[in-house]
Amino acid sequence: MGALIGKKVVQLAAVLLVVTFFSFLLIHLLPGDPAATIIPLGTDAQRTQLRKDVGLDKPLVSQYTRWLGKFVRGDFGRYYRQFGGEPVRKRLSQALPVSLQLLVYAEVLALVIAIPLGILAAYRAGTWVDRFLSTGAFASLAIPDFVLALVLIFYLGVKLKWFPVLGYVHFGQSPTEHFKSMFLPAFSLALAQAAVYMRLLRSDMIATLQEDYILMARSQGLPTWRILLRHALRPSSFSLLTVAGISVGTLIGGAIVIEAIFTLPGVGLTIFQAISERQYIAVQACVAVIGCGYVVVNFVVDLLYTALDPRVRHAA
Amino acid sequence: MSRSARSSFAAIVVGLALVAAACGGGSGSSSAGGTSPNGSKGEGPPQSGGSITYGLGAESSNGFCLSGANLSPEGIQVAESIYDTLTVPNEKGDYVPYLAKSVAPSSDYKEWVITLRPGVLFHDGTPFDAAAVKLNLDAYRHGLLIQFAFANIADTTVVDPMTVKVTMKVPWVAFPAYLYFTGRIGMMAPAQINDKANCATKMIGTGPFTLKDWVVNDHLTVLKNQKYWRPGLPYLDQITFRPVVDPSQRTNGLKGGQLNIIHTDSALQIKDLRDAAAHGQLTIFENQKGAEVSYNMMNVSHAPFDDITARQAVILATDRVELNNIVNGGVNTIADQPFAPDVVGYVPDPGYPKFDLAAAKVKADAYKAKHGGQFNVEVETTIDPENAREAQLLKSQWAKAGINATIKQVDEATLISDAIGGGYQMNLWRNHQGSDPDTQWVWWHGGSAINFQRFKDPAVDQIFDIGRSDIDPAKRKTDYDGLSKALNAGAYDIWKWYALWAIASQTNVHGITGPDLPDGGGKQGLLASVHPMVGLWVSK
Numbered sequence: 001m002g003a004l005i006g007k008k009v010v011q012l013a014a015v016l017l018v019v020t021f022f023s024f025l026l027i028h029l030l031p032g033d034p035a036a037t038i039i040p041l042g043t044d045a046q047r048t049q050l051r052k053d054v055g056l057d058k059p060l061v062s063q064y065t066r067w068l069g070k071f072v073r074g075d076f077g078r079y080y081r082q083f084g085g086e087p088v089r090k091r092l093s094q095a096l097p098v099s100l101q102l103l104v105y106a107e108v109l110a111l112v113i114a115i116p117l118g119i120l121a122a123y124r125a126g127t128w129v130d131r132f133l134s135t136g137a138f139a140s141l142a143i144p145d146f147v148l149a150l151v152l153i154f155y156l157g158v159k160l161k162w163f164p165v166l167g168y169v170h171f172g173q174s175p176t177e178h179f180k181s182m183f184l185p186a187f188s189l190a191l192a193q194a195a196v197y198m199r200l201l202r203s204d205m206i207a208t209l210q211e212d213y214i215l216m217a218r219s220q221g222l223p224t225w226r227i228l229l230r231h232a233l234r235p236s237s238f239s240l241l242t243v244a245g246i247s248v249g250t251l252i253g254g255a256i257v258i259e260a261i262f263t264l265p266g267v268g269l270t271i272f273q274a275i276s277e278r279q280y281i282a283v284q285a286c287v288a289v290i291g292c293g294y295v296v297v298n299f300v301v302d303l304l305y306t307a308l309d310p311r312v313r314h315a316a
Numbered sequence: 317m318s319r320s321a322r323s324s325f326a327a328i329v330v331g332l333a334l335v336a337a338a339c340g341g342g343s344g345s346s347s348a349g350g351t352s353p354n355g356s357k358g359e360g361p362p363q364s365g366g367s368i369t370y371g372l373g374a375e376s377s378n379g380f381c382l383s384g385a386n387l388s389p390e391g392i393q394v395a396e397s398i399y400d401t402l403t404v405p406n407e408k409g410d411y412v413p414y415l416a417k418s419v420a421p422s423s424d425y426k427e428w429v430i431t432l433r434p435g436v437l438f439h440d441g442t443p444f445d446a447a448a449v450k451l452n453l454d455a456y457r458h459g460l461l462i463q464f465a466f467a468n469i470a471d472t473t474v475v476d477p478m479t480v481k482v483t484m485k486v487p488w489v490a491f492p493a494y495l496y497f498t499g500r501i502g503m504m505a506p507a508q509i510n511d512k513a514n515c516a517t518k519m520i521g522t523g524p525f526t527l528k529d530w531v532v533n534d535h536l537t538v539l540k541n542q543k544y545w546r547p548g549l550p551y552l553d554q555i556t557f558r559p560v561v562d563p564s565q566r567t568n569g570l571k572g573g574q575l576n577i578i579h580t581d582s583a584l585q586i587k588d589l590r591d592a593a594a595h596g597q598l599t600i601f602e603n604q605k606g607a608e609v610s611y612n613m614m615n616v617s618h619a620p621f622d623d624i625t626a627r628q629a630v631i632l633a634t635d636r637v638e639l640n641n642i643v644n645g646g647v648n649t650i651a652d653q654p655f656a657p658d659v660v661g662y663v664p665d666p667g668y669p670k671f672d673l674a675a676a677k678v679k680a681d682a683y684k685a686k687h688g689g690q691f692n693v694e695v696e697t698t699i700d701p702e703n704a705r706e707a708q709l710l711k712s713q714w715a716k717a718g719i720n721a722t723i724k725q726v727d728e729a730t731l732i733s734d735a736i737g738g739g740y741q742m743n744l745w746r747n748h749q750g751s752d753p754d755t756q757w758v759w760w761h762g763g764s765a766i767n768f769q770r771f772k773d774p775a776v777d778q779i780f781d782i783g784r785s786d787i788d789p790a791k792r793k794t795d796y797d798g799l800s801k802a803l804n805a806g807a808y809d810i811w812k813w814y815a816l817w818a819i820a821s822q823t824n825v826h827g828i829t830g831p832d833l834p835d836g837g838g839k840q841g842l843l844a845s846v847h848p849m850v851g852l853w854v855s856k
Binding site: 040079081082084086153154157158161164165166167260261262263265269270273276277278 | 375377378379381384385386513516532533534558560561562565568569571572573574575727730733
């Protein structure tokens with residue numbers, strides 16, 4: 001097990017290097033002089049300062065190692081505004097918790113919706129319940145999250161005024177208002193994910209329910225709920241767990257748009273605003289952080305998968 | 317400039333700031349007008365206390381060091397709460413003293429004496445005096461933003477602690493209008509001006525509200541100035557400004573109750589807000605006085621628009637009614653000239669040609685005959701989807717006349733940069749707000765460094781030169797009658813429509829048009845998007 005983890009950590013480090021390198025390259029992919037692109041209308045002194053900050057006059061590899069060193073220490077550069085600009089780290093430290101909350105809430109919501117419905121669809125496979133749930137899942141998959149967000153805003157926010165349509169309330173300020181402010185964005189992200197999870201769990205669970213040990217449990221007279229939850233759910237959840245981990249990337253992508261729509265001050269909105277303001281240093285840092293986060297989450301999922309499934313351990 | 321392009325600022329060229337300035341408005345005056353004069357009659361006596369959240373269309377990410385800031389209409393709205401100006405327009409369109417006690421010219425208008433209102437304090441407790449005013453005016457003269465506009469100032473002198481003398485290079489009748497400049501010439505405390513590192517973020521004015529905190533791209537909160545020089549004002553305890561860039565989400569925020577008041581220039585949102593106001597769900601105030609004009613600006617220093625035949629061809633080929641109906645749902649008013657109907661310089665018939673496809677084809681063919689059979693046009697616009705849609709429509713209209721257009725989408729800063737540098741053929745632009753045509757001098761006079769269209773038109777220059785120094789008020793108003801005709805004769809622009817601004821609020825928000833001016837004479841005249849913050853109040 002230790003050797004397996006060690007091997008995966010080495011792989012993780014390699015992937016992180018690749019991710020950070022390509023994030024670093026973003027600035028160099030800008031057309032022309034990056035300093036002129038980032039500060040198109042600034043003074044020469046401002047551009048010179050930017051070149052000095054970023055180290056644009058140094059060889060590429062040297063630039064990367066310098067940038068990586070700063071990145072690892074949490075120095076993500078700064079905004080380049082007419083009046084200076086705050087460190088990107090400060091903005092990210094404010095934005096990251098909001099985005100993480102959104103992702104966690106969306107993931108939890110998706111699982112809360114998907115697991116019972118997936119179990120029900122599998123248990124009632126082939127019946128009208130299964131067909132109804134499957135049709136609903138396909139419909140949910142067909143609706144882009146931003147379209148769902150606009151529909152929810154119109155009906156639940158503007159018409160019924162049940163939920164705020166923009167802004168963020170800190171949990172410490174008011175837990176109730178916090179969850180109200182996060183519900184529509186989280187639900188907008190969660191629904192399509194829930195459909196995927198539900199379909200996945202359903203198909204895995206149908207297969208599991210045909211296993212001999214399930215037949216044995218039934219013959220022993222165990223109640224249905226116990227068979228489903230204790231004996232069938234766990235072995236059916238490996239694919240779900242893996243996909244839930246991988247789908248963090250999908251959620252992050254969706255969160256950029258959703259945060260912009262709901263004016264949620266998360267990383268997505270930070271990227272959106274940074275792109276609008278040509279703050280490419282901030283964009284670069286956000287992309288690198290998100291990329292690393294995505295890789296680390298998948299690494300953790302990989303480890304969990306190993307822990308959950310003895311076959312993976314033994315194979316290793 | 318274009319619908320969304322109204323805020324970036326150039327450090328290399330001051331003109332950029334003036335672009336932004338003019339795009340939010342140039343200068344001028346108008347009486348408070350609109351479909352629902354919120355803040356005037358029928359609202360009951362104002363009540364003190366309470367706080368509101370104001371939804372703005374953009375963040376002022378370059379800060380509020382006013383002499384170098386690039387304030388968009390959104391930024392001006394914030395500045396209105398923190399700073400006062402020496403003059404303001406009244407409802408008649410005249411510029412009257414506000415923070416100044418009087419602004420008086422010499423007989424030849426080469427000197428102006430500004431006498432200050434006594435007892436006014438900056439938010440930091442320092443006195444508002446002549447030294448502070450001189451420091452401000454010098455900052456504007458030498459700062460990045462207004463230097464072109466103030467280029468006619470030769471000198472500023474402190475006469476006594478409450479008097480400043482401003483000497484002009486040539487007689488300058490419109491100087492009081494420049495002291496307002498759509499709310500941009502706010503008086504900053506010396507402590508703010510002298511703190512170069514924090515000038516943009518540590519705002520200290522004499523205005524009705526003081527800065528509490530500003531988190532860029534999230535919120536800017538101001539608190540009631542307890543020592544405001546106008547007794548009993550302001551009414552509100554706090555205003556929180558929130559940038560909500562998407563117009564529809566700003567409307568949703570108002571309807572959903574997260575925002576108490578918003579402003580918008582989106583015609584489609586204005587239609588929606590009108591409908592909600594008609595059902596009593598909210599209040600809407602619309603203003604088109606001194607409005608900006610949306611137009612296509614042509615660069616006469618580059619082919620194809622260095623040839624008047626090409627300019628005339630695209631003008632004739634543009635069906636502005638169709639354009640307005642599709643882009644704005646027909647909400648906006650078509651413009652044949654840069655000046656709105658209430659503005660000096662407006663004439664009923666400025667000689668702008670009507671849409672005429674056959675005539676456009678003739679002109680296009682004539683151009684092609686002279687230029688190897690080709691008539692290619694590059695139209696520059698921002699990445700804003702509404703602008704892109706408009707550009708596509710223009711392209712299809714011109715194609716019917718045999719004009720081949722390509723669309724170049726750039727970000728806002730590049731659009732402005734290209735305008736300054738002259739690296740464009742035509743772009744979608746919006747500008748020229750205000751009531752005094754002299755404030756347009758910088759855009760069209762041949763001697764201006766920021767005449768982005770690069771024309772030197774003797775007829776235009778002569779009108780500006782005469783109007784600037786004409787001390788006969790009645791005659792001066794007619795001096796500019798020929799300006800629109802001269803511009804149209806040169807076929808420099810495709811005029812499209814006047815910008816329309818709406819300020820919508822919850823029904824319990826009042827006082828949008830502000831209280832009466834301190835020296836009487838009615839309320840402050842409103843210019844398009846900008847309205848005073850000092851009189852806002854909420855009913856309990």
